[in-house]
Amino acid sequence: MTNLHQLHPPPLKELPLEGTYIAHNLRQYGIRDGRPYIYSNYITSVDGRIAIPREDGSGMTVPESTKNERDWRLFQELAAQADLVISSGRYLRDWAEGRAQEILRVDDPQFADLRQWREDQGLSPQPDIAIISGSLDFPIPDILTTGNRKVIIFTTVAADSKRIEEIEDQAVQVIIAGDQRVKGGAIARHMADLGYQSVFNSTGPKVLHMLLDDNVLDRLYVTYANKLLGGKPFSSIVEGALLQPAVPLRINSIYLDEFALDGLGQLLLSYDVVRSETA
Numbered sequence: 001m002t003n004l005h006q007l008h009p010p011p012l013k014e015l016p017l018e019g020t021y022i023a024h025n026l027r028q029y030g031i032r033d034g035r036p037y038i039y040s041n042y043i044t045s046v047d048g049r050i051a052i053p054r055e056d057g058s059g060m061t062v063p064e065s066t067k068n069e070r071d072w073r074l075f076q077e078l079a080a081q082a083d084l085v086i087s088s089g090r091y092l093r094d095w096a097e098g099r100a101q102e103i104l105r106v107d108d109p110q111f112a113d114l115r116q117w118r119e120d121q122g123l124s125p126q127p128d129i130a131i132i133s134g135s136l137d138f139p140i141p142d143i144l145t146t147g148n149r150k151v152i153i154f155t156t157v158a159a160d161s162k163r164i165e166e167i168e169d170q171a172v173q174v175i176i177a178g179d180q181r182v183k184g185g186a187i188a189r190h191m192a193d194l195g196y197q198s199v200f201n202s203t204g205p206k207v208l209h210m211l212l213d214d215n216v217l218d219r220l221y222v223t224y225a226n227k228l229l230g231g232k233p234f235s236s237i238v239e240g241a242l243l244q245p246a247v248p249l250r251i252n253s254i255y256l257d258e259f260a261l262d263g264l265g266q267l268l269l270s271y272d273v274v275r276s277e278t279a
Contacts, residue, residue: 004268008254017070020255021077021221022117024270029218030197035188040201040208041078041221042237043071043266047228051204051235059090060204060235066225070260074268078221079104080114082127082200084152084191086207089131092138102126103202127200130154130191132182132207136163140170152194154187156180184214209240212247217273219252224267225260248274 003014029037043066044050051060079085085103095101106115106125115125128150131138136159144151153167154177164174177186191199201207201217211217222237249271258265 002259005256005258006253007256008251017073017257018113019077020268021074022080022114024081024253026078026081026219027121027198031192035185035192035216036084036196036199037218038188038199038201038211038216039078039219039221040211040217041075041223043067043075043223043225044237045225045227045229047230048236049229049231049234050237052229052231053233063229065227065229066261068225068260068266070257071223071225071266071268074221074223076105076111076114079127079200079202080106080111080118082198083123084130084196084199085127086130086132086199086201086203088203088207089133089135089138091203092131092141092144095141095144096139103129124149128152128196130187130199132187132203132210134159134181136160136167140167140172145171154182154190156182182210184211184216188214188216205235205237205239208238209243212238212243212273213240215273215275219273220249220271222269222271224269226264226266227261250274 002017004017004020006013006015026037026039042050043062045063045066049063052063054061087103104126105111106118118125126149129144130152132154134156136153136155140151151172153172153174155164155174156178157176158180167174175190177183177190201211208217252270252272255268256265257268260266
């Protein structure tokens with residue numbers, strides 16, 4: 001693969017795409033202040049679209065026009081560093097309908113190095129999965145609970161007790177983490193209690209809002225694909241009530257990938273959340 005240009009931090013230099021995000025070594029942070037290190041990643045068009053409606057009207061999906069194998073490689077490097085991945089009921093419903101696969105593709109030959117990296121770190125081939133849902137309206141695919149892998153459901157006091165029992169009968173742990181909505185602070189504490197150190201959020205803008213609102217997100221990765229999409233409805237990086245105060249971010253890294261999207265290019269940024277004193 002052709003190289004990236006590192007624009008920040010200095011000095012300016014070229015470096016291989018493969019291994020760029022692995023080198024960020026997110027596992028070094030571990031559990032701090034009673035919670036794991038939580039990070040998230042999105043690819044967005046220049047006009048802020050991370051998802052647009054599916055053609056069949058069954059929800060939202062990442063636009064084909066911004067997807068690209070170079071961003072996907074870096075997404076895999078972020079997922080590889082997690083011992084727990086946050087997903088959603090939508091992901092499990094998509095899986096049941098044949099529209100979703102493993103988030104971390106370590107069985108794909110092109111990512112064999114990431115499988116080896118996890119083995120070298122003493123990690124299982126696949127991270128455990130945490131699902132955030134109030135409705136619990138989804139199936140649990142058998143493949144997700146094989147090989148001692150854990151699936152953990154975070155839900156609310158208002159969730160249907162019968163459905164909780166049905167899920168627990170599948171050897172899936174259900175944890176109450178809020179009254180009317182799941183709280184980011186509660187899930188972070190439970191994750192730490194369960195021993196998780198590095199948590200990758202792969203869900204959409206509403207869960208990101210929850211993590212930001214409860215001050216538990218540590219780093220945000222954003223790929224800015226050099227395309228304008230327009231159209232509505234659409235999903236942006238974060239959606240929900242006004243964040244008060246606004247969440248302060250400090251740039252951790254900037255890379256120019258001029259070879260993506262048939263030469264249109266993309267910018268790869270990561271931001272550290274500046275933790276408030278009340279966290």
